[in-house]
Amino acid sequence: MNIPRHMHHHPYTAVGNEDVSVIETEVVVIGSGPTGATYARKLVDAGIQVYMVEIGAQETLIPGDHKKNxxxxxxxxxxxxxxxxxxxxxxxxxxxxxxxxxxxPSVWSIDPHQGTIANGQNPFQDAYYNIPSAAASRTVGGMGSHWTCCTPRQHPKLERSNLFNSEEWDRLYTEAEERIKTNSTIFEDSIRHQLVKHVLQDYTYGHGEREFIPMPLAVQKFPDQTYLEWSCPATVFGHITRTPDRPGSKLFTLRPQARCTRLIRNKMEGPNSGVVEAALCKDLKTNKPFIVRAKKYVIAAGAVLTPGIMFNSGWDDNSNELPALGRYLTEQTMAFCQVILSRDLVDKIPKDPYNLGWKEKVERHMARHPKDVLPIPFNDMDPQVYTPLSENYPWHTQIHRDAFSYGQVPATVDQRLIVDLRWFTWVSPEKKNCVSFSHEITDQFGMPQPTFNFQVPREDARRAHDMIEDMCNVASKLGGYLPGAEPKMLQPGSAIHISGTTRAGTSKEDSVCDRYGRVWGTDNVVVGGCNVIPTGAACNPTLTAICFAIAGADKIIEELSPKNKA
Structure with a gap:
């Protein structure tokens, strides 16, 4: 582990009767996903010392790399x-x-009134109000190690909050797109991408004001590589992490397989009230606790685990310090299907109906592979098309290929013929939709067990019905359904886009933090992630979460600048 020499270790006896080592730093960041990486990179580049704690293991040589690379x-x-x-x-x-x-009858059986609590089983969870596909990704890089990399901006009227004005949002989005390497041009050379895009444009131009355009994706393709490089926390970390090719920054330490259990707070009256004095952590390999003391504490552990750490730190229902903690939870409703491209569309490819130079590509492919019956090169990239959210079509769409448990294609079906359709729409923030925690039982990682209470409001449910109808109309223009992947609504949580559980706002009555992620009633605690986004949104939330992280990091840099340290 790369611990800078100016980080001091000494015994600390404030945790029970056990002496534990103490690490001192300027900022501790809990969580290594895209937002945690954003905080770390900006702070280190500003000359601020950062110690990052991540519960998961480092599974790639480059910390936080995308598993699709x-x-x-x-x-x-x-x-x-x-x-x-x-x-x-x-x-x-x-x-x-x-x-x-x-x-x-001789074996042990489950008590029907109690049940077991192993491996995330939760006797407090009412199945009717659960978010059954809600999940956490405990690894260096978090969800960013396997995300879709779709990075649209929120709609300025239907999704975006007013915590920043339009000029501020534009600046934040521009910086976020630069950090995550967003572009919309890489797939323009793909035959299937252009085919899908033009077929749907031809269909919609005769039926209204809708656009089917290249999806904004955080991905790069380098001239000397034969494959794509998908952006991820490793992209955001950049030079600050240690890899086989570089030593990393002396100002940055990443400690994987270490759990932040809780923040140690000073609850005494007086000038130090509201100050967190340390983070109590545990090395999961040795099972030994340790303390990290810092000037600022950034919790970016995901939309459910972040409020869980806060609950464990004393911000629980009994304290009433943060009545909005865990509340106003939103998760998108999601429709999905897969189609096999129609024979008519595939037969169009050699004819190059859009004059995009397909004939030469097809002829080269057929000459090299005379037994291949499809006029699609093996290295032709997948389609990546979407329609931005609009007032007439209030849902975000993705027409592409990706890999999830609900989208596996049988080996007998040629992958080049498959197109996935994923439609998302928002669920409005409501106080009663929430995640709560228990001190009575813990999850499999020793933290308070989360329990969901979630229902889709009626107006949002009607919109979801209209959304899946629209998806079916679009799918019919491309081909027929892959057996087993006909149109369906996926169970709650399938989008893995839970937001709002530590939402930003202007008052502690209905929010947990201000627009910079600073938690109400504290002087040195900041939260980051999709959990900070206060609005219901249909589009992918990661880019917007990075925007909030940029604003939060800039504020920490300002507060820790030499003039404010004096």
Whole structure:
């Protein structure tokens, strides 16, 4: 572990009767996902010392690398599905209380009134109000190690909050796009991308004011590489992390497989009230606790684990310090299907109906592979098309290929013919939609067990119905449904876009922090992540979460500048 020499270790006896080592730094960041990485990079570049604690292991040589930055995976997306499934831990599983009449009567059986609590099973969870696909990704890079990399800006009227004005939002989005390497041009050379885009444009131009355009994606393609490089926390970290090719910054330490258990708070009356004095952590490999003392504490551990750490630190229901903590939870409703491109569309490809130079590509492919029956080169990139959210079509769409547990393609179906359609719309923030925590039971990682209370409001449910109808109309223009992947609404949490649980605002009555992520009633605690986004949104939230992280990091830099340190 790369610990700068000016970080001091000494015994600390404030935790029970056990002496623990203490690490001193300027800022501690809890969580290594895209927002945690944004905080770390900006602070280190400003000359501020950062110590990052991550509960998960470092599974790649480059810390926080995308698991899709692998040639084998890019050759066959189905290989990626098991990776994603393996990274996700379900957060709240209602205890199975079903009786098994055929069970051997001599064996232990579940008490129907109690159940078990192992592996995330939660006797407090009402299945009807659960978010069953809600999950956390505990690894260096967090969700950013396997995300879709779709980075649209929020709609200025339908999604975006007014905590920043339009000029401020534009500046934040521009910087966020630069840090995560967003572009919309890489797939323009793809035959299938252009085919899907033009077919749907031809359809919609005759039916209204809708655009089907290239999806903004955080991805790069370098001239000397035969595959894509998907952006991720490693992209944001840049030079500050240690890799086989560089030593990393002396101002930055990443400590994986270490759990932040809680923040140690000073609750005494007086000038130091509201100050966090330390973060109590545990090395999960040795099971030994340690303390990190800092000037600022940034919690960026995800939309559910972040409020869980805060709950464990004393911001619970009994304190009434933060009545909005865990509340106003939003998660998008999501519709999905997969289509096999129609014979008519595939037959159009050699004719190059849009004069985009397809004939030469197809002829080269057929000459090299005379037994291939498809006029699509093997290295032709997948389509990446979307429609921005609009007032007439209030949902975000993605027409592309990606790999999730609900999108696996049988080996007998040629991947080049498959197009995924994913439609998302927002759920309005409501106080009663929430995640709560328990001191009575813990999750499998020793932290307070989360329990969800979530329902889709009626107006949002009607919009979701209209959304799936629209998805079916669009799908019909491309082909027929892949058997088993016909149009369906996915169960809550499938988008993995939970937001709002530590929402930003202007008052502690209905928010947890200000627009810079500074927690109400504290002087040195900041929260980051999708949990800070205060509005219901249909589009992917990561870019907007990075915007809030940029604003929060800039404020920390300002507060820790030499003139304010004096």
């Amino acid at each position: 692998n040639y084998i995976v890019q050759k066959n997306l189905n290989n990626f599905i098991n990776i994603v499934n393996g990274e996700l831990d379900e957060l709240s599983v209602p205890t199975n209380k079903q009786s098994v009449p055929s069970l051997d």
